[in-house]
Amino acid sequence: MQKLLSLKASAGSGKTFSLANRYISLLLKGAHPKEIVAITFTNKAAREMEERIINYLRDIKKDENFLKKLVENTGMSEKEIIKKAPIILDKFLKSDIHITTIDSFIQKIARKFSYYGGFDIDFDVRSDNLEAVFREFVDSLNDKEFEELVNFAKNEEKISGFLESLYLIDKEIQSIENGELIIENGELEELKFKIEALKDEILDLMDKCSNQVKDFIKNYEELIFKPRFNSILKNSSIKYKGSHFNKCYSEVLDSKFFEYVEVIKKYLYQKYLLKEAYILKTIFALYEKYKNKKWEVKKKENYLDFKDIEHLVYKILVEDELNKDFLYFRLDSKITHILIDEFQDTSITQWKIISPLVDEIKSGVGQKLFRTFFYVGDTKQAIYRFRGGSSFLFDYVYKSLKPFGMKQESLDTNYRSGEVIVDFVNKVFNLNEKASKDGGYVEIKENKVDEENSSKNYKKYDWRSNLKEVLEFMFEKGVREKDIAILVYNNDDILKVADFIVENFNKKVVTSTTKEIINQESARAVISLMKFLYYKEKGKLFLFEFLTFVGKEFDENFDTQIKEDKPSKMIKEILDKYDLWDEATLKLLIYSMRYDTLIDFVEDIENCDEALSSDIDGINILTIHKSKGLEFENVIVIDRMKKKSNRGIKLLYGYEGIDLKNIRYKQSGMEILDDEYARILKKEEELELKDKENVEYVAFTRAKNSLFILKNEKDSNFVKLQEYDGENILGKFSVEKKEEIKKDNKKFSLEINYYGKQGYKKEKEYKPNEYEAIYKGLAIHSLFEIEDEDYTLNRYGAFCDIKKVKEIYNRAKEYEEYKRLLNGKIYKELPFIAIKEDEKKEGIIDLMIENEEITIIDYKSTKPDDERAYIQQVKFYIDNISKIKNKKTKGFIFYVDSLELKEIK
Incomplete structure (x- = not known):
């Protein structure tokens, strides 16, 4: 086995296969599981690797290629490996294993050496409330500092985000020794x-x-x-x-x-340098104040987040004048093998913490000790530079360790995508990867400029027409909804696409948030009961939510008979008592084991981002960044919908190797005057271009069977695709018929009953996937329908800002143009069924007023970028109601947030 190995693994080339094989090879060669640290990028990847190791060991003969690779790595015969597999599986299952994320690994180091860092071993770990931190920071500024902050804010869309970006690389910044620049006027x-x-x-x-x-x-x-x-x-x-x-x-x-x-x-x-010196000095003075305030808040609330832990461990092990050899010896005494996944996303600070452990392994290689270091990744998929990832570490570490025997290998056979897709990606990115599967289909469509919604300086593109064509084509071919993934550039685009699909196709959509366990009905019911048990009298709304889910009438004196205990014990008792076991509640139970008290669970559970592993029926919509590591049968990639803003304070970072040596303030023209600045600027521009290319590569390589690209005809974010000169349609589209495995979800699909005055269930409709916005819209509709503020408060008060909702409602109901329409017989939340082209269409009309003529009003909480679906809906109501009632019918959309009453003609 190669003891020091760097593995470049292109998309779909079997990275997880290689990691699991390497890990099992170490076990076969005598390594104990507790001596091996396997570091992954996400919790999901850690779980998948653990499951893969168990599955391979349980049935070692099932995968012939895996067994052959084990033979190659270990030098053992197949017979020996098959005989040892059950033994090492038993040891693996009984051992304290370390397959974990980099954040969790560093947290373990922090707890081991907490004394040296001056913090308690039982520190809480949670995310910052950045809004609260920024608010306290602003309050602490004097008049001059506040004025400086305001001046920066004029050029920076989110100044708090800018300050956080500095905190991300705080340890690198602190290493710079910039002298005071003195230029006399x-x-x-x-x-x-x-x-x-x-x-x-x-x-x-x-x-x-x-x-x-x-x-x-x-x-x-x-x-x-x-x-x-x-x-x-x-x-x-x-x-x-x-x-x-x-x-x-x-x-x-x-x-x-x-x-x-x-x-x-x-x-x-001299003039530019003077400006740069002033701005950098001001920025970093404000940053230091922000950082200090951030730590004040943490100390007061007794918590740390993962980045704080990383900084503290770096300080203990790298910066402080302590006996580092002694500390690393204590840490390293049980670590003899390190495996790192997605190495291209490792930050410089993280590497500097881990590198002394690798140095120990490196020094032992020459002494014939059984110690190994293995890392795998793909610099073409490095898309997390904005979060501190440093892709150049991949080759830097290889070159540093090459004199000590480090080898580098590559995986270049794609086992995911059809041959047509692989050949297309090869041509676009000038690669030479191989395909293991036949077939595949690629189609490129151009998004034309949407002249109606574009301005002279800002162009919008009509991606909707192309998306509609592609989805109609897929549905006609018999593609299942869950076999379609739509990739977009940012979270706002997810909502636009989801709205469009539901309004035009009435299909279910699935986003990364809808797959989270805390957003599954069964898990939410359990969380609601846990919150009721904590808040008691003040938490009756949570009891109402729980009882509604389990199909019981609301009883404010209901006794759950669940006593306060460790959250995991309480949740298990709830699941047993109410028979609520399913994948979501099981994962919630496992996740809850990290909490010692009910208060810890209640205060932090909404931060849980654990997701279901099984498929959820519906079209997947996610950002390209979220899609990394995933694969889908049929992929639609939509070009950037909104031009990225160039506003913002721009700093340029000059590195020598992995050390930050210089920070410059970006000023147009400085590259003509300063060669060093020009070098740093050129490097940054190359990295920005590479970031775009990498995102593009990740997007195109998620597809297994078909890839549709909706590219803007101008200003496209697909930089490599703009150089492509091949055909726009490649291959033949085909659908693999799959047997549907029907799940019995009856027990877990009880609808939440609607306790309104009219006593019927509301229509199912898609709402933007953001709870505050969802409940705000529902609360506004509730007030217009029932006109009962107490009911609305009880029903939605825990989920949105009811004060804000009431302000919007009271302002809207007094709007004169709206009040003038309320003359006649009023019907609220009117169920509506009509036949269109032999298809039954259902809906609910928010408000209908009848006198000599009919007036229809459709409430909307906010106005979207594209109103066409809303307009089409109201026109449908107008056409059918006018025929049913044989009266002249008018229709309006009432955007209550902006007090805009729009007549639809």
Whole structure:
């Protein structure tokens, strides 16, 4: 077995296969599970790797290729491996295993050495409430600091996010030793005086020059940035073919011009440096204050988040003048093998914490000790630089360890995608990967400019028409909803696509949030009961939610007979007592084991991001970043819907190897004046381009059977696809018929009963996947329908800002244009059924007023970017109601947030 190994694994090439094989090989060669640390990028990946190891060991003969690789890694025969497998499986299941995320691994180090860090071993771990931290930070600023913050905020869309981005690399920032830049104003004035004097001399030499040329000389602040100056620079003279200076050229003028340019450069360089020094000094003064306030809040509330833990461990093991060898010896005494997954996403700080452990392994290699270090990843899939990931570590570590025997291998056979998709990706990204599967289909469609919704400076693209065509095509071919994934660039796009699909196809959609266990009805019911048990009298709404789910009438004196205990014990008792076992509640039970008390569970459970592992019926919609590590039968990738803002404070980071040496403030034109700045800027531009390419690669390589790309005709974010010159349709689309495994979800699909005045169940409709927005909309509808503030408070008060809801409602119901329409017989929440093209259409009309004519009003809490579906819905109501009632019918959409009453004609 190669003891030091770096493995480059392209998309779909069997990365998890290799990790699991390496791990089992170590066990076969005598390593104890507690000596092996396997670090993954996510909790999901850690669980999958653990399950994969167990499954392989349980049936070691099932996968012939896996067994062959074990033979290659261990030098054992197949017979020996098959005989040992049950023994090492038994040891694995009984051992304290360390298959974990990098955050969890560092947290274990923190708890081991908490004394040295000056914090309690039982510290709480939770995410920051960044809004609260930022609020306290702002409150702590004096008038001058507040003014500086406001000035920065004018250029930075989210100043708190900017400060957090600095906190992310805090340990790298602290290593910089920047001296104080001193530039006297007098020096600038002297240079400015010299420029003016030279300008006058030059103008005296330019009698025969045109006014246009003279104006070119006069504006010295912009002279060296003008295109014409590049031509002069290229020719090293003001005289060249086509030059405006040719008619008045003289050698003296030429010489004076370049003397003039050099003084201008010196002046601008000093001026830019002065601005940069002031801005950086101000930024980092504010940042230090923000960081200190952040720590004040943490100390007061006695908690840390994962980034704090990382910083503290770095301080203990890397920065502090302690006996580092002793500390690492204590830590390393039980670690003899390290495996790291998704290495391209490791941060520099994380690597500096782990690297001394790797150094121990490296030093033992020459002594014939059985110690190993293995890392795997793909720099083409490095898409987390904004979170601190440093893809250049991949090759840096390999080169550093190469003299000690490190080898690098590659996996370049794609076992995921059909051959047509692999060949397409090869052509787009100039790769030479192999395919193991036949078939595949690729289609590229261009999103045309949406002229109606575009402006001169901001273009919108009509992706909806193409998406509709693709989905209609798939449904016609018999593709199942759960075999379709739509990938987008950001979370806002998820909501737009989900709205569009539900309104146009009435299909169920699944997002990363809808798959989270805390958003499953059964798990939410259990959480509601746990909250009731904690809040008691004040938590009757939670009891109501629970009883509704289990099909019992609400009884405020209901006795659950569940006594307060460890959360896991309480939840198990609830599941047994009410027979609520399913995948979601089982995962909730497992997750709850991390909490010692009911209060801990109640206060933190909403931060749980554990997701169901099984499929949920519905079209998957997720961001490209969330799709990393996943695969889908049929993938639709939609180009960026909204142009990324260029606003913001931009810092440039200059590295030497893995050490941050310099931070510069981005200023247009500085690259002409400063070679070092130009180098750092060029590097940053290359990294930004690479980020885009990597996101594009990740998106295109999720597809197994078919890939549809909806590309903007201009301003596309698909940078590599713009260079593609092949066909827009490749391969033949086919659908693999799969046997449906029907799940008996009867017990877990009880609908929440609707306790309104009219006593019927409301229609099922898609709401944006964000609870505050969902419940805000429901609460507003409730007030318009029932006009009972107490009912609305009891029903929705725990889930949204009822004060804000009531303000919107009270303002909207007094809106004069709206009140004028309320003259006649009023029907609220009117169930509606009509036949359209032999298909039954159902819905609920929010408000119908009948007199000599009919008026229909459809309430909407907010106005979307695209109203077409809303308009189509109201038109449908108008057409059918006018026929049923034989009366003139008008329809309105009432956007209550903005008090806009829009008539639909």
